[in-house]
Amino acid sequence: MKVLLVEDDESIASQLAEALRAENFVVDIARNGEDGQHLGETGAYDVAVLDLGLPKVDGKSVLRAWRAAERLLPVLILTARDGWSEKVEGFKAGADDYLTKPFRTEELVMRLRALVRRAAGHAQTKIVCGPLSFDAQIGTFELDGLPLKLTALEWRVLSSLALRKEVVVTRLDLLERVYEGDAEVDSNSLEVIIARLRRKIGHDHIETVRGLGYRLTAGGQ
Known part of the structure; x- marks a missing residue:
């Protein structure tokens, strides 16, 4: 945010x-x-x-x-x-x-x-996407009902995706919401964060939409 x-x-x-x-x-x-x-x-x-x-x-x-x-x-x-x-x-x-x-x-x-x-269009405080839930009012994530530990950068990316679940969020949009205006950003830093998140919540739940960005999805569930 x-x-x-x-x-x-x-x-x-x-x-x-x-x-x-x-x-x-x-x-x-x-x-x-x-x-x-x-x-x-x-x-x-x-x-x-x-x-x-x-x-x-x-x-x-x-x-x-x-x-x-x-x-x-x-x-x-x-x-x-x-x-x-x-x-x-x-x-x-x-x-x-x-x-x-x-x-x-x-x-x-x-x-x-x-x-x-x-x-973002959410009337309820809790946003659910498959096994992942995000309490947008207190800022906590759970996976299969258990607390999910995230770094600050991981939280920023995942919260941006969760607020727009099932919608493609562009790479630029994510970068702007993860880093402050004067921060020096490595060219592949976002991909590294996405890779870490996939290991934590499952690869099927963050979809890469080639040429556009990423989408948080419920996957096969």
């Missing part, structure tokens, strides 16, 4: 990014509204966390620009403004959720996971 965090307070942004990365999120940070608007319009993100009081371009203007450009990524507004009128204006601009400062990081994580899950 990849998050665009648009927050000008360096301390808050660093703390949030650290907490989200600990929960296996991939995080890109924009320090002002201008950069945030550009990243949101051009990057592949599962969800955005958007502060309202931003330099250069304010948060509501950024959000309106994203929606005008038909960017459908779910957006959680993060702000110190707790007045009801501010919330109404945020929702009118196209926000999907709203969290006021101060807040608990655990609540932010749960809200973001819920937004990503619903945006």
Whole structure:
């Protein structure tokens, strides 16, 4: 799951990014509204966390620009403004959720996971594909009812596939959701991760669609 965090307070942004990365999120940070608007319009993100009081371009203007450009990524507004009128204006601009400062990081994580899950079209928190199940609300995988141990990179790839089960996910899409924007990526790193996952969950459950990408499938079950 990849998050665009648009927050000008360096301390808050660093703390949030650290907490989200600990929960296996991939995080890109924009320090002002201008950069945030550009990243949101051009990057592949599962969800955005958007502060309202931003330099250069304010948060509501950024959000309106994203929606005008038909960017459908779910957006959680993060702000110190707790007045009801501010919330109404945020929702009118196209926000999907709203969290006021101060807040608990655990609540932010749960809200973001819920937004990503619903945006992917899953009403239920648990996504099942053959013997594999993914609890999208708490972020855990089970295989045949037993906990599945995964590295951070394996989790990012498998969660991206699980949220789009039985649908082809392109190689580029997976790479963008596994690595942060400034990361140096080896050309065959994704194939190595896919190979490790196949050993853990079974080769039949991750299908290679030549020239397109990968698909998580229930296999022969």
